[in-house]
Amino acid sequence: xxxxxxxxxxxxxxxxxxxxxxxxxxxxxxxxxxxxxxxxxxxxxxxxxxxxxxxxxxxxxxxxxxxxxxxxxxxxxxxxxxxxxxxxxxxxxxxxxxxxxxxxxxxxxxxxxxxxxxxxxxxxxxxxxxxxxxxxxxxxxxxxxxxxxxxxxxxxxxxxxxxxxxxxxxxxxxxxxxxxxxxxxxxxxxxxxxxxxxxxxxxxxxxxxxxxxxxxxxxxxxxxxxxxxxxxxxxxxxxxxxxxxxxxxxxxxxxxxxxxxxxxxxxxxxxxxxxxxxxxxxxxxxxxxxxxxxxxxxxxxxxxxxxxxxxxxxxxxxxxxxxxxxxxxxxxxxxxxxxxxxxxxxxxxxxxxxxxxxxxxxxxxxxxxxxxxxxxxxxxxxxxxxxxxxxxxxxxxxxxxxxxxxxxxxxxxxxxxxxxxxxxxxxxxxxxxxxxxxxxxxxxxxxxxxxxxxxxxxxxxxxxxxxxxxxxxxxxxxxxxxxxxxxxxxxxxxxxxxxxxxxxxxxxxxxxxxxxxxxxxxxxxxxxxxxxxxxxxxxxxxxxxxxxxxxxxxxxxxxxxxxxxxxxxxxxxxxxxx
Numbered sequence: 001x002x003x004x005x006x007x008x009x010x011x012x013x014x015x016x017x018x019x020x021x022x023x024x025x026x027x028x029x030x031x032x033x034x035x036x037x038x039x040x041x042x043x044x045x046x047x048x049x050x051x052x053x054x055x056x057x058x059x060x061x062x063x064x065x066x067x068x069x070x071x072x073x074x075x076x077x078x079x080x081x082x083x084x085x086x087x088x089x090x091x092x093x094x095x096x097x098x099x100x101x102x103x104x105x106x107x108x109x110x111x112x113x114x115x116x117x118x119x120x121x122x123x124x125x126x127x128x129x130x131x132x133x134x135x136x137x138x139x140x141x142x143x144x145x146x147x148x149x150x151x152x153x154x155x156x157x158x159x160x161x162x163x164x165x166x167x168x169x170x171x172x173x174x175x176x177x178x179x180x181x182x183x184x185x186x187x188x189x190x191x192x193x194x195x196x197x198x199x200x201x202x203x204x205x206x207x208x209x210x211x212x213x214x215x216x217x218x219x220x221x222x223x224x225x226x227x228x229x230x231x232x233x234x235x236x237x238x239x240x241x242x243x244x245x246x247x248x249x250x251x252x253x254x255x256x257x258x259x260x261x262x263x264x265x266x267x268x269x270x271x272x273x274x275x276x277x278x279x280x281x282x283x284x285x286x287x288x289x290x291x292x293x294x295x296x297x298x299x300x301x302x303x304x305x306x307x308x309x310x311x312x313x314x315x316x317x318x319x320x321x322x323x324x325x326x327x328x329x330x331x332x333x334x335x336x337x338x339x340x341x342x343x344x345x346x347x348x349x350x351x352x353x354x355x356x357x358x359x360x361x362x363x364x365x366x367x368x369x370x371x372x373x374x375x376x377x378x379x380x381x382x383x384x385x386x387x388x389x390x391x392x393x394x395x396x397x398x399x400x401x402x403x404x405x406x407x408x409x410x411x412x413x414x415x416x417x418x419x420x421x422x423x424x425x426x427x428x429x430x431x432x433x434x435x436x437x438x439x440x441x442x443x444x445x446x447x448x449x450x451x452x453x454x455x456x457x458x459x460x461x462x463x464x465x466x467x468x469x470x471x472x473x474x475x476x477x478x479x480x481x482x483x484x485x486x487x488x489x490x491x492x493x494x495x496x497x498x499x500x501x502x503x504x505x506x507x508x509x510x511x512x513x514x515x516x517x518x519x520x521x522x523x524x525x526x527x528x529x530x531x532x533x534x535x536x537x538x539x540x541x542x543x544x545x546x547x548x549x550x551x552x553x554x555x556x557x558x559x560x561x562x563x564x565x566x567x568x569x570x571x572x573x574x575x576x577x578x
Contacts, residue, residue, distance in 0.1 A: 315561025
């Protein structure tokens with residue numbers, strides 16, 4: 001097999017225990033050669049591009065060519081930068097220098113001093129990597145060298161395999177069926193023969209890459225006592241910011257673009273379902289992506305061109321716990337190394353959860369205050385009302401213009417059944433059949449001038465969780481220019497009320513509130529509004545194949561409670577999304 005030659009210490013048949021020990025210095029090894037002349041020649045070639053090249057003799061007789069020394073964390077960053085620029089071989093990696101002997105190059109035996117920040121000099125031509133034929137251990141030889149590993153070395157292998165998602169068992173140093181299977185899977189994923197027995201070289205690659213990841217991301221396992229969560233976090237990318245129940249916030253660090261929020265709140269299946277719905281409203285959780293949900297847990301893997309996020313939560317023992325991770329799509333490769341650590345390490349502990357406080361979560365979200373996160377909002381929201389028992393909704397045409405999606409009451413998707421542009425009416429069909437609390441009953445009679453009316457609507461669009469009633473009077477059964485089918489009202493309505501039902505004292509619907517504005521675009525006095533008549537609504541609905549209910553003739557005045565219940569029960573929020 002043709003391979004890049006690795007550092008001698010990592011090829012030692014006894015394993016990798018020396019390489020696994022933490023040191024205060026680290027080097028990036030780029031090549032190794034058995035010939036001193038060849039090693040010096042290659043070191044001189046690298047020196048044309050890098051100021052910190054050294055060639056060291058090792059105890060195996062090979063000569064390692066390295067860059068450095070650096071602090072361990074800086075070495076990880078330099079390794080990744082140089083690989084990304086294709087300036088060093090693809091399987092260069094970090095060594096701790098414990099196998100180094102005499103300096104072979106520079107001639108004279110003087111190695112470079114540690115450097116905090118060494119600039120990269122782009123060579124005129126990329127250095128040609130040297131490929132050396134070197135046989136790897138046979139499975140028998142690998143098993144023999146494996147037998148010399150210490151318990152700590154064996155556990156380190158299992159930890160590294162678990163880090164990359166290949167091992168799920170206990171970190172006990174016992175190489176049973178599970179460990180062997182994970183070794184074979186790792187070998188196959190990395191282009192090696194899947195024997196289930198790692199050679200000394202393979203063990204060195206696995207552990208060295210693991211150590212590089214740890215140094216780069218600053219992973220630490222923390223126990224968040226207030227939230228009752230244990231998890232491994234990349235503390236080079238995020239830093240603790242504070243508590244905002246139900247979140248423990250870890251904000252981005254040094255412009256990493258990564259946010260992590262631990263989730264903790266009391267509650268069971270109902271609280272879990274509520275949390276799932278709330279997360280859908282956050283701008284950092286795009287509508288696009290996979291969702292998986294059960295009574296006891298959910299997973300959200302969402303993303304678009306601007307943001308990517310992953311959320312997991314579960315409920316048990318009267319508590320809901322989980323986490324939310326947010327990052328930029330350009331960091332997908334880096335996060336592919338971070339997410340497995342979070343997933344594998346997350347564990348609810350103790351019997352404590354964050355106190356959600358006195359403000360219901362839903363209200364906090366509607367106010368845009370949930371943990372300081374921007375709530376994803378529709379571009380426009382108007383009012384509609386149920387026209388039949390199946391949940392068909394009638395609203396104003398402007399509520400559905402140029403929408404990528406339409407929702408009813410935040411959650412239910414809806415499609416446009418028909419739009420009557422002349423009347424300014426849209427009829428919507430929910431994606432799933434609904435059971436409305438109340439259905440509009442159209443009045444067969446035209447109210448007299450001065451009749452009290454109420455308009456049910458979401459005056460403040462999606463900012464309030466329920467509609468309100470605005471009271472006024474029926475002024476005239478025609479428009480300002482004598483238009484038929486339009487009624488003039490006197491009521492202090494707002495733009496969000498458009499599409500709402502206009503209700504008389506009996507509870508019958510006498511019209512639908514139209515958007516503000518007078519004929520010919522003229523500004524109107526405050527309190528002047530217009531509605532499409534019940535007759536016109538009946539015609540539009542009938543044309544769409546909907547048979548609306550009709551209010552009984554001669555009905556008496558409804559009680560305030562009955563009027564309120566009927567008005568608010570038939571009213572629905574219609575939202576248009578980009």
